[in-house]
Amino acid sequence: AWYGVIHRGYLYAMATAPAKAAAEPSHFDMELSEWMGTCNTTTLQETAWVDNPETVTGFMSKAFVTYTVNVQILGPDGTTDVSQVKKRYSEFEALHTNFAKRYDGMAIPPLPTKDSGATTEANRFKLNRMRGLTLFCQAVMMNNFLRNDKGWLDFLTPGMSCQTDEDFDRQSEVNLGYIKWRQLQQWTSIDDPDPAEADDRCAVLEQEAKCLEKQMKDMAAAAEKVERAHTALTQAMTEYHVATKKWQEVENDHKEFNGYENQPPIPPNILFRTPPSTHFPPLMINRMFTLYEGWSRTLAQMPRLIQFMKVEMFKYLGYHASEVRRLIARRTTLLKEYEKAVADVATKEKKTVKPEKQEAHNLEVDNLKLKVNAKREEWTNFTKVLLRITVPLTISERANIVRNMAGWSAAAANISGSSLSGLGLDVADVVENSDEPADIWSQKECITAMQKSMESLGLDLICRFEPSPSPFKATGVSKQAAVPALGEGGAAVPANPFNKVKPDSPQPPPAPVG
Numbered sequence: 401a402w403y404g405v406i407h408r409g410y411l412y413a414m415a416t417a418p419a420k421a422a423a424e425p426s427h428f429d430m431e432l433s434e435w436m437g438t439c440n441t442t443t444l445q446e447t448a449w450v451d452n453p454e455t456v457t458g459f460m461s462k463a464f465v466t467y468t469v470n471v472q473i474l475g476p477d478g479t480t481d482v483s484q485v486k487k488r489y490s491e492f493e494a495l496h497t498n499f500a501k502r503y504d505g506m507a508i509p510p511l512p513t514k515d516s517g518a519t520t521e522a523n524r525f526k527l528n529r530m531r532g533l534t535l536f537c538q539a540v541m542m543n544n545f546l547r548n549d550k551g552w553l554d555f556l557t558p559g560m561s562c563q564t565d566e567d568f569d570r571q572s573e574v575n576l577g578y579i580k581w582r583q584l585q586q587w588t589s590i591d592d593p594d595p596a597e598a599d600d601r602c603a604v605l606e607q608e609a610k611c612l613e614k615q616m617k618d619m620a621a622a623a624e625k626v627e628r629a630h631t632a633l634t635q636a637m638t639e640y641h642v643a644t645k646k647w648q649e650v651e652n653d654h655k656e657f658n659g660y661e662n663q664p665p666i667p668p669n670i671l672f673r674t675p676p677s678t679h680f681p682p683l684m685i686n687r688m689f690t691l692y693e694g695w696s697r698t699l700a701q702m703p704r705l706i707q708f709m710k711v712e713m714f715k716y717l718g719y720h721a722s723e724v725r726r727l728i729a730r731r732t733t734l735l736k737e738y739e740k741a742v743a744d745v746a747t748k749e750k751k752t753v754k755p756e757k758q759e760a761h762n763l764e765v766d767n768l769k770l771k772v773n774a775k776r777e778e779w780t781n782f783t784k785v786l787l788r789i790t791v792p793l794t795i796s797e798r799a800n801i802v803r804n805m806a807g808w809s810a811a812a813a814n815i816s817g818s819s820l821s822g823l824g825l826d827v828a829d830v831v832e833n834s835d836e837p838a839d840i841w842s843q844k845e846c847i848t849a850m851q852k853s854m855e856s857l858g859l860d861l862i863c864r865f866e867p868s869p870s871p872f873k874a875t876g877v878s879k880q881a882a883v884p885a886l887g888e889g890g891a892a893v894p895a896n897p898f899n900k901v902k903p904d905s906p907q908p909p910p911a912p913v914g
Contacts (some may be wrong), residue, residue, distance in 0.1 A: 431750045439544040445474045446547075448537035454486075464488055467530055469537060471556055485558050492533060498551045498568050502578055505585070505785035507727060507794050509539030509546075510719030534895040535716050539797075545584075549577035585785055587799035598783050605791065606728045609721040623710035630702040637699050648685040687827045694823040698816050705812045710749030713805045717798060724794060727786055734782055738775040744768050 430438065452468040466486045475481055492511055499508045512532025540546045554560040554567070561567050593601075745768045753761045828843040851861050 401768050405832070429798055432580060432587065435580060439548070445472075445480060446541055447472050448534070448541045450533040450537060453530050465526060465529075469533075471537075471541070483556065485556055487555070489529065489533075491555070491562070492536065495551060495555050495562055496536075496862065498562060499546060499714055501568065502549070502551070502575075503545065503581055503900045504730070505727065505782050505790055506545070507720070507723045507790050509589055509629040510542070510716065510723055511536050512715075513719075519594050519841070532715070545577040545581045548580070550575040552577070584789065585781055591788070592780055592784050593787050595783075598787060601787060602728050602731060602783075606725055609724045609728075613718050613721035613725070616721065620710050620714040620718065623706050623714060626701045626712065627706040628701060628910070630706060634696060634703065636698045637692065637696040641696050644685065644692050646687045648682060648689055651682045651685055674835060691823045694819060698819045701812070701816065705809075709805065709809070717801060720794060720798060722867055724791070727790060731779070731786060734775070738772070738779045741768065741772040741775045745772055761860060 448469065448471045450467045450469055454466050454468075455463055456466055457463040466488055469487055470482055471484075472480050472482050496508060496511050499506075499874050512529050512535075540552060546552055550570075551562050551568070554562045697907070744764065748761075748765050748768055828846070854861055
């Protein structure tokens with residue numbers, strides 16, 4: 401009897417005890433809008449993730465990888481609990497296939513591709529796939545129909561199969577998610593789209609989805625390059641701060657040369673600027689070492705961020721566009737089936753038969769007309785679901801993903817920026833906390849001297865940037881800022897604290913602007 405359980409307490413009961421449970425009939429009897437509202441109250445408290453990829457090697461079988469699927473669910477008492485089950489990638493594929501068969505017209509959350517980035521590194525391959533599977537499971541948990549699907553519940557139950565046709569038929573018998581999806585398809589408040597308008601819109605959607613799919617592949621490829629470049633830069637910065645540490649050790653071992661101990665006092669201002677004892681090489685190098693070490697650790701986070709964005713955003717959005725194209729192709733197939741049925745009726749009606757076979761012939765024509773009506777209704781309903789339900793939901797999901805991307809990018813920039821700023825201010829405090837006049841050793845004077853020196857060597861100045869309504873503009877280093885500046889054509893604009901730009905300063909190549 402527990403086999404048909406669909407209600408929200410199902411996973412909780414399975415995770416805490418093997419006792420049998422009974423389905424809540426109220427979930428089946430609820431009005432669609434009421435049921436959706438009930439489901440939405442638990443959405444933010446329930447999630448899923450995939451981890452712990454393990455390679456299993458059998459004595460007589462080919463090695464394969466299993467992944468642990470973790471599901472956090474809301475129990476009847478309002479508390480959350482986590483259940484776990486191990487699954488192979490082939491089982492995810494079977495579940496995805498069943499979803500596509502059962503929920504015709506729905507944009508099914510995409511799975512990671514089989515190549516998962518076509519990487520030759522085994523661990524990287526497993527991690528990429530694991531993250532893609534996590535996105536799939538989280539998207540299922542955010543979909544009120546799929547998360548209540550019998551196939552999904554079976555998938556999360558140890559020992560249950562969902563890979564055969566028999567499993568699919570069994571799961572379709574009493575399936576809350578599918579029943580509610582059918583109710584949504586038949587919802588009278590959703591108008592049938594005009595056929596000509598639907599054709600035009602589908603053509604535009606297909607073209608846009610194709611362009612977006614390609615662009616997301618380009619973004620993922622670019623992110624891959626940035627990730628590898630940051631990894632190399634992190635390694636180089638690590639070597640730099642290690643070399644700085646050795647430099648400090650050398651300075652400590654050569655006390656005569658660095659003037660730190662046992663030196664007679666130098667007459668004041670004989671060299672224009674005589675540093676206090678707290679500013680002699682070993683102590684200042686120690687501060688620089690701390691700064692470079694923190695700089696290295698901050699840079700080390702960038703590859704993780706880029707990899708996160710690449711998997712979490714670009715590839716997933718590309719798969720999204722691919723799924724929309726699949727649905728539009730499915731609509732085209734249904735239209736061709738409908739047109740063929742119409743042609744079959746016309747052909748059959750033109751056929752001349754003997755009087756004694758006329759009645760049978762008319763019956764065949766009537767049956768073909770019924771098929772025409774069925775195909776037309778199937779095509780119309782699919783088009784209605786695609787344009788009135790699936791596409792708006794897909795647009796909403798894409799908006800959430802891009803919004804998250806913007807927020808996470810800003811959070812990463814703020815964390816990294818504040819880390820480096822704190823390290824820099826720590827060194828600046830040491831420079832400023834001396835008995836010397838502020839106009840000699842202040843941070844402002846350090847910045848001015850640095851910029852003048854760089855300018856005299858023909859180097860681009862070190863700048864900060866700040867956002868403006870449009871376009872972005874660069875400002876001097878003395879002003880607070882957050883984002884890179886863009887000039888005409890998308891080129892970065894070097895900031896100059898002296899309100900002038902050297903005409904012969906090397907300029908970055910202009911970047912194309914969409």
